[in-house]
Amino acid sequence: MSKHKIVIAGCGGMAGTWASYALQRKDAEVAALVDIHKEAAEKFAVTYQLEVPIFRDVGEAVRSTQANLVFDTTIPSVHKSITMAAFEAGCDVMGEKPMSESLEDAIKMTEAAELSGRFYAVMQNRRYLKQIRALRHLIDQGVIGKVGMVSADFYIGAHFDGFRTAMKSPLILDMAIHTFDQARFIMQAEPVSVYCHEFNPAGSWYEGNAAAICIFEMFDGTVFSYRGSWCAEGVQTSWESEWRVNGTDGTAIWDGKDNPYCEVIQQSGQPVFQHAVARVDSEVPEMENEGHYGCLDAMFLALNQGKRAETDCRSNLNSMKMVFGAIESAAKGQKVWLT
Ligand SMILES: NC(=O)c1ccc[n+]([C@@H]2O[C@H](COP(=O)([O-])OP(=O)(O)OC[C@H]3O[C@@H](n4cnc5c(N)ncnc54)[C@H](O)[C@@H]3O)[C@@H](O)[C@H]2O)c1
Structure with missing residues (x-):
């Protein structure tokens, strides 16, 4: 079974739940951590016993580790740039709510998922x-x-x-x-x-x-x-x-x-x-x-089956x-x- 290689972007409070979830999935592994504050990522790596490389840039993290999936647990104002960079690097994305800080950005992110054919589902635990x-x-x-x-x-x-x-x-x-x-x-x-x-x-x-x-x-x-x-x-x-x-x-x-x-x-x-x-x-x-684990279960099931998740970006746009x-x-x- 080939494993999902995950880059976790944003090593703050919420990321811990996402990392714990990834660590208990047999079909997934954490490949890299990304944070603009290196110390935050280093502390996170110690807490979750992750011996993985640390980056400032999500695109570089994906390219260096050949990851296929980004967990976006950064702050709302950053979700758009992380998601777009992940799509450009050929990755699927599971991200925290809210999709963005403006409707225009959320529409652009949804269009980018559509155009690239990438999976983008939003956490609605x-x-x-x-x-x-x-x-x-x-x-x-x-x-x-x-x-x-x-x-x-x-x-x-x-x-x-x-x-x-x-x-x-x-x-x-x-x-x-x-x-x-x-x-x-x-x-x-x-x-x-x-x-x-x-x-x-x-x-x-x-x-x-x-x-x-x-x-x-x-x-x-x-x-x-x-x-x-x-x-x-x-x-x-x-x-x-x-x-x-x-x-x-x-x-x-x-x-x-x-x-x-x-x-x-x-x-x-x-x-x-x-x-x-x-x-x-x-x-x-x-x-x-x-909660988070239930929503992530549903996201992974959809991703593995090549389907849209219940909380796919196109649906979440209505929220x-x-x-x-x-x-x-x-x-x-x-x-x-x-x-
Ligand atoms: N679903 C829920 O129940 C729930 C609960 C809490 C928070 N959240 C969401 O989770 C997200 C994160 O919230 P949090 O409380 O963990 O925030 P936080 O501030 O604790 O953590 C965010 C992390 O992102 C990093 N970051 C900021 N800009 C970055 C960038 N450009 N590149 C890489 N990393 C960057 C910060 O350094 C920080 O480590 C938010 O979207 C929030 O709304 C969801």
């Missing part, structure tokens, strides 16, 4: 969890009828240092990308418009806007509403957000931690003011791996359109159509 799959299953089974409206609440007080502190829209760009992507997954619908109010609440320790409220219309007429804050102290939600899905026959709830459940109306055959409801618990599927549409809407103070 929050859709690879047993509970979110159980919620999807409840909806797919028609347990709550036809979905009309979905809402997600995200309230976390996260005190970061590093690149997020300098972002203009840290919540929407670096975190809500997850929740927006989860909404597309749960609703199995693509967005057509957004109205967003983005702001920085009193007491926020962020420079950019750490809170937002958004309303998305999806192509099938369903509506997704989002309320989020990254500077919310106390009574915090899950990082997966708290979800409510309203359908014609009932409502499904997922608090982002426990198993989802729903309440479904009991048809009495008589006109009633309010229906009696019965609780239906979800069937939680088995998954060998969840990016939600992000940049929301930012544009907030800046203009009006509803924006997502073309």
Whole structure:
């Protein structure tokens, strides 16, 4: 069996999870590390016991080691240059979210993947969890009828240092990308418009806007509403957000931690003011791996089968359109159509 030879670009906090995953795959090996800060890569090599060459430039790393795959775990502003350089050097890419810091860049990266015929899949670990799959299953089974409206609440007080502190829209760009992507997954619908109010609440320790409220219309007429804050102290939600899905026959709830459940109306055959409801618990599927490992399992399966991953860049572009549409809407103070 020929092994995937992987270059890990960006040896910071997140890269550790990716390296640990690569090290436990029989069909993969880490061939090189890349970081603009040599010391970061050296420290990383010691931590993960990687006796591999270290480079500053991803193209050079690929050419020197004949690698076929780049893990891009650099910061968002750098994803475009790393991905383009990897394609030019003849490599496939699995990269961290968000794809880029602008929609234009994400479109160029997707076009480059298309033109070069390269594989480019984006980490959306929050859709690879047993509970979110159980919620999807409840909806797919028609347990709550036809979905009309979905809402997600995200309230976390996260005190970061590093690149997020300098972002203009840290919540929407670096975190809500997850929740927006989860909404597309749960609703199995693509967005057509957004109205967003983005702001920085009193007491926020962020420079950019750490809170937002958004309303998305999806192509099938369903509506997704989002309320989020990254500077919310106390009574915090899950990082997966708290979800409510309203359908014609009932409502499904997922608090982002426990198993989802729903309440479904009991048809009495008589006109009633309010229906009696019965609780239906979800069937939680088995998954060998969840989160990052689950998403990487799916990426490698697709790559090995010559198929597009569920989180292929072409699909992920729709989550990016939600992000940049929301930012544009907030800046203009009006509803924006997502073309
Ligand atoms: N999926 C998730 O749940 C999740 C969680 C945290 C972070 N992330 C994402 O992972 C990515 C990295 O985040 P992090 O917290 O590990 O950041 P980090 O700042 O800890 O690490 C980034 C690393 O990239 C290096 N780097 C910067 N510019 C570079 C360049 N031009 N070439 C090579 N290396 C370069 C830095 O020196 C640093 O070592 C971001 O896109 C972030 O949004 C995802």
